[in-house]
Amino acid sequence: MKFYSIKSIILVSALILFGGCIGDLDVMPLDPNVMTAEDAYSTPESYTQGLKKIYSVWALSGQKDAGSSDLSDLNAGNTVLLRCWWTLQESTTDEVKCAWSDSWVPQVNGLSWNTAKVESMEGLYHRSMYIVSIANDFLKQLNNAPDEVDRERYRAEARFCRALAYYVLMDAFANPPFVTEETTSTLPEQINRKDLFNWLEKELTAIRSLLPEQTDEYGRADQHTVEFLLARMYLNAEVYTGTPRYTDCITYCKYILGSNDYSLADNYAELFMADNGENTNARKEIIFPVLADGNTTQSYGIGAIIVGSRSSSEGTVVNYGCNGGWDGFRSTGNLIRAFEYEAEESAWTADNLNSHDNRAIFYSTGRSLDIKTSSIGTFTTEGWSVFKFTNLNSDGTPGKNSVFPDTDFPLFRLADVYLMYAESVARGGEGGSESQAVTYIQDLRKRAKTGYSQVDAAWLKASASINGSTANVNFGNILNERCRELYWEATRRTDLIRYGLFTSNTYTWAEKGGVITGVGVDKRYNLFPIPVSDISVNGNLQQNEGY
Numbered sequence: 001m002k003f004y005s006i007k008s009i010i011l012v013s014a015l016i017l018f019g020g021c022i023g024d025l026d027v028m029p030l031d032p033n034v035m036t037a038e039d040a041y042s043t044p045e046s047y048t049q050g051l052k053k054i055y056s057v058w059a060l061s062g063q064k065d066a067g068s069s070d071l072s073d074l075n076a077g078n079t080v081l082l083r084c085w086w087t088l089q090e091s092t093t094d095e096v097k098c099a100w101s102d103s104w105v106p107q108v109n110g111l112s113w114n115t116a117k118v119e120s121m122e123g124l125y126h127r128s129m130y131i132v133s134i135a136n137d138f139l140k141q142l143n144n145a146p147d148e149v150d151r152e153r154y155r156a157e158a159r160f161c162r163a164l165a166y167y168v169l170m171d172a173f174a175n176p177p178f179v180t181e182e183t184t185s186t187l188p189e190q191i192n193r194k195d196l197f198n199w200l201e202k203e204l205t206a207i208r209s210l211l212p213e214q215t216d217e218y219g220r221a222d223q224h225t226v227e228f229l230l231a232r233m234y235l236n237a238e239v240y241t242g243t244p245r246y247t248d249c250i251t252y253c254k255y256i257l258g259s260n261d262y263s264l265a266d267n268y269a270e271l272f273m274a275d276n277g278e279n280t281n282a283r284k285e286i287i288f289p290v291l292a293d294g295n296t297t298q299s300y301g302i303g304a305i306i307v308g309s310r311s312s313s314e315g316t317v318v319n320y321g322c323n324g325g326w327d328g329f330r331s332t333g334n335l336i337r338a339f340e341y342e343a344e345e346s347a348w349t350a351d352n353l354n355s356h357d358n359r360a361i362f363y364s365t366g367r368s369l370d371i372k373t374s375s376i377g378t379f380t381t382e383g384w385s386v387f388k389f390t391n392l393n394s395d396g397t398p399g400k401n402s403v404f405p406d407t408d409f410p411l412f413r414l415a416d417v418y419l420m421y422a423e424s425v426a427r428g429g430e431g432g433s434e435s436q437a438v439t440y441i442q443d444l445r446k447r448a449k450t451g452y453s454q455v456d457a458a459w460l461k462a463s464a465s466i467n468g469s470t471a472n473v474n475f476g477n478i479l480n481e482r483c484r485e486l487y488w489e490a491t492r493r494t495d496l497i498r499y500g501l502f503t504s505n506t507y508t509w510a511e512k513g514g515v516i517t518g519v520g521v522d523k524r525y526n527l528f529p530i531p532v533s534d535i536s537v538n539g540n541l542q543q544n545e546g547y
Contacts, residue, residue: 041141044148050138051154054161057131058082058290059301066298071126079123080301082290082409085168087120089490094334094509097371099327099379109375110514111525115547121528124172128165135162139181156210160221163203167229170196171494174527177541187538194241204230214261218277225288227255228412235420236498246429253421262414264447268359272389274321274399274406289408294401306389306405311380321391321398327379331386333370334509337468338483345369357450359484361388371510388488415444415485423478426460444485471507473499497526522546
């Protein structure tokens with residue numbers, strides 16, 4: 001059984017009902033039959049359930065079913081944490097555009113939001129703060145746990161989950177309210193981005209040795225999970241703090257790489273199939289997943305990505321394991337051009353692109369390569385569909401449930417470690433080697449069955465065109481490789497910001513700036529606004545600059 005694949009998880013939420021963040025959302029059990037922390041923590045099993053609840057917020061909206069929400073002001077389906085993170089990391093970029101007519105869609109597609117409520121931003125912020133709150137409560141209760149409870153490991157895991165939530169808040173909102181289990185104020189103070197980075201660095205370094213090197217239960221945090229998060233922080237440290245930390249990124253990548261606890265999956269596609277958590281060939285690459293089970297962890301998290309990327313007129317249980325589709329998310333021409341297929345574009349098809357590079361898992365029938373008129377309402381005609389994630393098992397059979405997929409989302413995986421190492425070496429970090437960086441990139445391309453001989457030390461550092469555009473940036477080959485390897489895995493916004501391209505007029509894509517051909521936008525869009533729903537109840541919070 002997957003670590004939090006259980007039908008009902010008790011809501012351990014006496015919670016610190018501090019003003020803002022959580023308090024304004026009335027975060028108490030919505031079901032009077034669900035226990036609170038006052039009476040929930042009484043047995044060893046209840047502490048295990050409490051820990052599972054903290055992990056589960058990434059995958060589940062609430063306690064009872066896919067229509068329930070732990071937070072009364074947030075729509076259950078639209079604001080699952082994974083779905084919000086994915087939407088804001090992908091639909092704002094050159095990899096994804098949404099075709100729905102919802103009011104938030106043109107704002108997110110076009111980087112044109114303001115401080116008015118946008119559901120995915122509200123969900124990302126408040127569910128991340130919800131993790132902080134229930135983790136804090138769990139940590140306070142843990143001191144009273146029975147001797148049978150592994151307090152040290154449980155405490156370290158809860159602290160990791162809280163740190164991951166704060167990392168998301170740091171990346172997306174920069175300056176969130178800050179509260180720990182030791183906070184007594186009902187109105188938490190705001191922490192600036194650099195101070196939060198420093199706190200996270202100290203916190204993650206402290207808990208690393210308290211966790212097993214590699215978890216004995218898939219889906220739980222271990223030392224390598226901590227090392228990966230630190231490596232990702234260090235890769236983006238110049239954005240977060242103004243100071244590059246590429247040497248530290250290399251150091252923490254090497255901890256993972258030197259352990260030999262992970263290896264690349266033989267088949268790229270199997271990493272995104274319904275049995276990726278059970279298939280050892282895929283699982284050996286996944287460092288930390290958001291777990292899913294079609295029968296026991298039902299929500300519209302991974303389901304929104306999988307069902308949302310298929311058309312209602314084309315999707316069937318036979319071809320992807322679910323019924324119908326939502327006609328929602330698809331690619332831009334920029335994403336397709338990242339694969340550097342050398343034939344004339346008029347001859348491109350999803351099949352011949354996949355033959356060129358097997359990471360290109362698309363559907364092109366009846367669709368133009370580019371979104372030419374509008375993202376909205378053109379799902380089956382403009383922009384290729386992306387079939388990377390599926391609810392089919394590796395043997396071709398469908399997952400257990402035709403509505404809710406079994407597919408785990410690989411939040412951290414080994415291929416990204418290869419890419420972080422290579423970029424950090426190229427950017428001048430110490431402690432690694434160019435030859436090893438080249439080998440790692442070549443290994444990714446060998447698995448993809450695409451050309452790799454051109455990858456050498458010069459390739460790593462070269463100024464290169466981004467996804468076939470006229471924009472050239474230093475280390476551009478690595479950014480393109482990250483796109484080919486990690487597209488639709490919730491990394492793209494952060495990557496484009498690191499390269500100075502997210503808001504720039506130098507590199508554009510369909511709908512950027514609300515213009516079909518794309519234009520640059522104000523730099524304030526590198527961050528999301530702190531929700532007014534929180535600022536209005538906590539006078540300690542200041543809005544991000546420009547909003």
